[in-house]
Amino acid sequence: MDLWLKELQIENAAMTYKVKETLHTEKTAYQDLAIVDTYEFGRMLVLDGIVQTTIRDEFVYHEMITHIPLNTHKNPRKVLVVGGGDGGAIREILKHPSVEKAVLCEIDGRVVELCKQYMPEISCALSSPGAEVFIGDGIKYVMEHKNEFDVIIVDSTDPFGAAEGLFNINFYKSLYDCLTEDGIFVAQTETPFYLPQVVKKVYHDIKAAFPITRMFMAAIPTYPGSYWSFTMGSKVYDPTTVDTFTIPDMDTRYYHKDLHKACFVLPKYVKDLIEG
Numbered sequence: 001m002d003l004w005l006k007e008l009q010i011e012n013a014a015m016t017y018k019v020k021e022t023l024h025t026e027k028t029a030y031q032d033l034a035i036v037d038t039y040e041f042g043r044m045l046v047l048d049g050i051v052q053t054t055i056r057d058e059f060v061y062h063e064m065i066t067h068i069p070l071n072t073h074k075n076p077r078k079v080l081v082v083g084g085g086d087g088g089a090i091r092e093i094l095k096h097p098s099v100e101k102a103v104l105c106e107i108d109g110r111v112v113e114l115c116k117q118y119m120p121e122i123s124c125a126l127s128s129p130g131a132e133v134f135i136g137d138g139i140k141y142v143m144e145h146k147n148e149f150d151v152i153i154v155d156s157t158d159p160f161g162a163a164e165g166l167f168n169i170n171f172y173k174s175l176y177d178c179l180t181e182d183g184i185f186v187a188q189t190e191t192p193f194y195l196p197q198v199v200k201k202v203y204h205d206i207k208a209a210f211p212i213t214r215m216f217m218a219a220i221p222t223y224p225g226s227y228w229s230f231t232m233g234s235k236v237y238d239p240t241t242v243d244t245f246t247i248p249d250m251d252t253r254y255y256h257k258d259l260h261k262a263c264f265v266l267p268k269y270v271k272d273l274i275e276g
């Protein structure tokens with residue numbers, strides 16, 4: 001008998017993945033956690049029934065959420081990741097020679113431990129000298145650290161449960177205070193196809209907290225709608241005016257210097273949504 005993982009992407013639409021083996025399941029202090037091995041996407045981290053990251057397509061999300069802000073900032077030295085317990089963002093951040101320290105603030109230590117055990121391709125950099133792992137609530141951490149980080153990446157689950165407080169204007173204002181004077185932050189900001197009102201509200205909340213606000217997109221096969229938004233709040237640097245000739249060739253599979261600006265060219269329905 002075949003075993004299939006069904007992920008409800010929105011109330012009336014789902015994706016299903018044929019499962020080779022269920023590697024681990026548990027209820028942590030924060031969420032239901034599963035790691036399953038699938039025929040099409042390899043090992044997957046699933047939290048509260050939602051696919052977070054997979055061996056086969058994680059490179060898209062982790063490259064775009066990191067290299068866009070890090071190649072926009074003129075000299076990123078200290079970087080914070082809120083969430084991101086799988087370690088993919090940290091792995092990509094440490095490809096930037098200017099980065100002296102990459103701090104991960106993940107609320108659920110079991111995500112870090114199990115991704116180290118079952119998804120080393122993604123979590124491999126968490127034990128690097130330049131990485132520091134802090135287990136705690138990102139909301140509290142950001143409030144307690146002022147004028148400290150050049151780039152902050154909010155690599156969170158969807159806006160419910162522990163992550164709900166990561167999607168509001170008060171958090172964005174505390175991010176502003178946690179950033180240095182020319183700091184940049186980027187958050188994953190959900191699917192404009194299935195959750196337009198969420199995307200619109202988040203964009204305008206970020207716009208209310210930052211002088212420069214830009215949305216960019218990436219095609220992620222396992223994410224709802226397969227077309228995902230990220231929103232940048234920046235104090236000084238505009239990603240769409242970066243001289244892409246200065247961007248070095250990098251060890252990537254999705255991100256490249258021409259895409260650095262092109263990803264900010266939005267489809268009309270998304271442009272109309274956030275500008276409306």
Ligand code: SAM
Pocket residue numbers: 030045047052053058061062082083084085086088089105106107108111136137138139155156157162163164166
């Ligand atoms: N990086 C993956 C991807 O490709 O989308 C998924 C994101 S990562 C697994 C999301 C993490 O955010 C989860 O491990 C979750 O525990 C964490 N998280 C949720 N709310 C948080 C909070 N308030 N502070 C810190 N981490 C939080």
